[in-house]
Amino acid sequence: MDIERTLFEIGALDQMALQDTPLHRLDPRTKLITAMGFILTVVSFGRYELAALLPLTLYPVALAAMGDLPAGYLLRKLLIASPFALFVGMFNPLLDRTPLLFIGSVAVSGGWISFLSILTRFCLTVSAALILVGSTGFSPVCMALGRLGMPRIFAAQLLFLYRYIFVLTEEGLRMVRARNLRSFGNKGTGVRIYGHMLGQLLLRTMDRAQRIHQAMLCRGFDGEVRLVRHCRFTSTDVAFIAGWFVYFGLARAFNLPQILGGVVTRIMA
Amino acid sequence: MHMADALISPAVGGVMWAATAGLVAYCCKKMRDGFEGFRVPLMGVLGAFIFAAQMINFTIPATGSSGHLGGGMILAILLGPYAAFLTIASVLTVQALFFADGGLLALGCNIFNLGFAPCFIVYPFIYKKIVGENPTQGRILAGAMIGAIVGLQLGAFGVVLETVFSGISELPFSTFVVLMQPIHLAIGIVEGLVTSALVLFIWKARPEILEMAAGAPATAGLSLRKVLVVLVALAVVTGGALSWFASAYPDGLEWSMAKTSGKEELEAPADGVHASLAALQEKTAFLPDYGFKSAEQAEPAEAAGAGTEPAKEEAPAWPAVDAGTSVSGLLGGTLTLLLAFGVGFLLKARHKSA
Secondary structure (H helix, E strand, O other): HHHHHHHHHHHHHHHOOOOOHHHOOOHHHHHHHHHHHHHHHHHHHOOOOHHHHHHHHHHHHHHHHHOOOOHHHHHHHHHOOOOHHHHHHHHHHHHOEEEEEEEOOOOEEEHHHHHHHHHHHHHHHHHHHHHHHHHHOOOHHHHHHOOOOHHHHHHHHHHHHHHHHHHHHHHHHHHHHHHHHOOOOOOOOOHHHHHHHHEEEEEEEHHHHHHHHHHHHEEEEEEOOOOOOOOOOHHHHHHHHHHHHHHHHHHHOOHHHHHHHHHHHHOOO | OOOHHHHHHHHHHHHHHHHHHHHHHHHHHHHHOOOOOOOOHHHHHHHHHHHHHOOOOOOOOOOOOOEEOHHHHHHHHOOOEEEEEEEEHHHHHHHHHHOOOOOOHHHHHHHHHHHHHHHHHHHHHHHHHOOOOOOOOOHHHHHHHHHHHHHHHHHHHHHHHHHHOOOOOOOHHHHHHHHHHHHHHHHHHHHHHHHHHHHHHHHHHHHHHHHHOOOOOHHHOOHHHHHHHHHHHHHHHHHHHHHHHHHHOOOOHHHHHHHHHHHHHHHHHOOOOHHHHHHHHHHHHOOOOHHHOOOOHHHHHHHHHHHHOOOHHHHHHHOOOOOHHHHHHHHHHHHHHHHHHHHHHHHHHHHOOO
């Protein structure tokens, strides 16, 4: 992947989190808990369930709209991340050919249903994760995880990592640019130069870590990163969690599209 | 090779989450007990290094493709198992959140697949045994190469097991193993090459870094028995959770079939849109002898076949999804999607005007 693009993409998602919408104003824990509840609901469906999964699209769609997150961006991210699920899922239509559904006279095999089901799950779960970060931001997600019991060392590790991704990737970007300017075709892009380049980057990284650590010790670092951020649970948060969980429960317990379709066909008849 | 949420069942995802959370907590405790808080900045920056390094490619001779560092092995060599496991976990968390690699539920699986083997199996029992107290160029090369290959093979095998246990994919165990292991052998060789190049560079330029890592107190007290106990416990818990789920939901297939057949009477009135559609379907059917055209046709077949051939008893159960249910399902599904997106547009419009 293009380095500049990657950096931009990470930044873009965090930029979105800086907005001020009803969704952004919710407590990070609220969004994290709801997202996990949503993902668990999605994956708990049987593998031949397709129609029953569809009511759950309301969650990402409504949240993206509420949080003013650009749909085009989310869709592009979905496409980029899809290869593994596609690769494993595409065997289903080949291996499972039992007809399970008819559209007109065309028999649709169970394999295709389960393949579509996998793709639907994929879109739902991945967009839920993206929306979580896009509406919350990385540090608040870490903080929420910390409040929900994640060990402090690990929370600090996540925050450090995130901060230095930008610094080190830019350094790597400069090195790659320098190598590209000095290499013609494939000459110079082999593993020898690569090993030395990475080695250099690693040495610089470790020196940097030492400087950072000393600077932190000077400022009284005791192994814990403290975040100044207000974080309170309001009645809106409770209502948000409760509302969505009731909806997930309904969607899980009843096949809503089937019922809706039944009602509509009866009315039309 | 990141597992995706779409391919795992709640039982597998939950067990792997619990296992990973337990390991993270254990590693954090080890770090705190060992007064290794000073490693925190180093871990953070090295995690970022893995990110940066993954974006730098090199060309693999004679293939035209390019490779890059995966990172598990090099972190274990530089940081020792506990700190390395935390670093790998943090890198994967960021990838799951920002690049949608894998997913939040699959995160447990991913951290375990990519972190457990390099840190707790390969590093202490393969790499350290090969490299020993007095490293030489050949030993480092062999240790990093074998370590990376074994680590990736174990990780890929983890992906296969988790996918097969989840039962969402149709891929049978043997086929999936045959697909995954050779691919990851190739990836492992590339990883080994890169890791050994990197370790050799450090070893020549700044050997004290490797000595510091090797002497980390964290590696003491890690015995093969402990690791085996963890693995066995995990297997038992997975088995328990799976059998529990298996009894609750017989099987995705059986379950969905039971559901659809249970609703047959309710949603298959003899007249109406779907009946005329079913009639239309009967007329346009280009596979007339397929035998699954409608429930009415299949049921007599079942009744007839049941007495003579017991083997057929299972087959007629399939058309339980009759045309009527399918039609209302399709119609309802489309309407549901329209409704969901309609709500989205309304919210967006309200948001814009506010």
